[in-house]
Amino acid sequence: MIVILLTILLCGAILLLLYHLQLYFIALYFSYFIIFTTLIILIFIFIEVYRVIFKGHAPYICSSNKLIKKIIKEINFKPNSVVYDLGCGDGRFLRQLKKHKQIQGIGYEYFLMPYIIGQIYNLFSKNKVKIKLKNFFKADLSQADYVFCYLITDEMAKLEKKLKQELKPGALVISNTFKFKNWQPENFIVINEKRKNALSNKLYIYKK
Ligand SMILES: C[S@@+](CC[C@H](N)C(=O)[O-])C[C@H]1O[C@@H](n2cnc3c(N)ncnc32)[C@H](O)[C@@H]1O
Structure with a gap:
């Protein structure tokens, strides 16, 4: 604003x-x-x-810096791991992560505006990440060590099936705010302890 x-x-x-x-x-x-x-x-x-x-698509709303910092602090990303952001917006999560951890970041985004903004940010960033202008439902996720997503309920239902079919054993899924219907999270992280009941205040962690 x-x-x-x-x-x-x-x-x-x-x-x-x-x-x-x-x-x-x-x-x-x-x-x-x-x-x-x-x-x-x-x-x-x-x-x-x-x-x-x-x-019924997820809107282009970015995860907050606070949330990204929390993920970086709480999740022990292994060096050289492959991290996917499904619906990556302008790719800020992956760039921030790459600033602190040695990872390979791949983002999928099918809306042109955030994709272009992401490529512009990439031009000026030391922590460039790969952003593909593509529907992630058409992507092969078998190489992912970690998957991050911030979507909406309708897409989560479809994604649950895909992740269960394609992810390798041990891969971790981190979902901002939204849960899978039939997959029990291993754990969850509260972003802001003072706003326990706020709508977008939890990360759900799933393990394949
Ligand atoms: C809520 S934003 C999250 C952006 C980013 N992951 C973050 O946390 O900052 C969701 C993004 O996912 C994109 N998206 C939703 N469904 C998608 C799909 N099937 N393939 C690619 N992108 C998708 C939307 O265009 C939107 O930019």
Whole structure:
């Protein structure tokens, strides 16, 4: 929200400055640029709302930094292990993890906007991870040592079957907030002890 407000203020200030300097032509093209960018963002928001409401897909909401730090602290990721983030958004979980642990990160994301944002972050990050623009239900998960996911109930039901079929014995699944219907978690981690009943405050750990 703060970033959006600051961007609007910055664009307004640049426009005012351009008019003040009587650079009307540049101001006009800058206005076209702002309108074009706003339209693109609105189209992406529209697609996202449509996907979530009518197709039952998980929205592009990122796991919090606090949660990611907790996972890094609590889970003993083995060196050189392969970590998948199914529905990785912009890939921030894998990048953060790679900053602290020596892992190979692979993320699947089928929505174009977070995928592009993830590739841009990757360009400037020392902890680059592989992000594939693909439906993870079509991916082979047999090489995964760890799987992380933050999805919604409908997708969890389908994913449960796939993980049980494809994961190698000993692989660990970490699910943010949502549980599998028929698979009992080995353990769970509370993110924030002070907000015990909050909606998104638990990680469920499953072992194949
Ligand atoms: C709630 S976000 C979680 C993002 C990231 N894992 C995190 O925790 O920060 C869920 C993401 O999964 C993506 N997604 C949902 N179903 C998917 C599928 N079948 N294949 C690929 N991506 C999917 C959505 O587009 C969305 O960006």
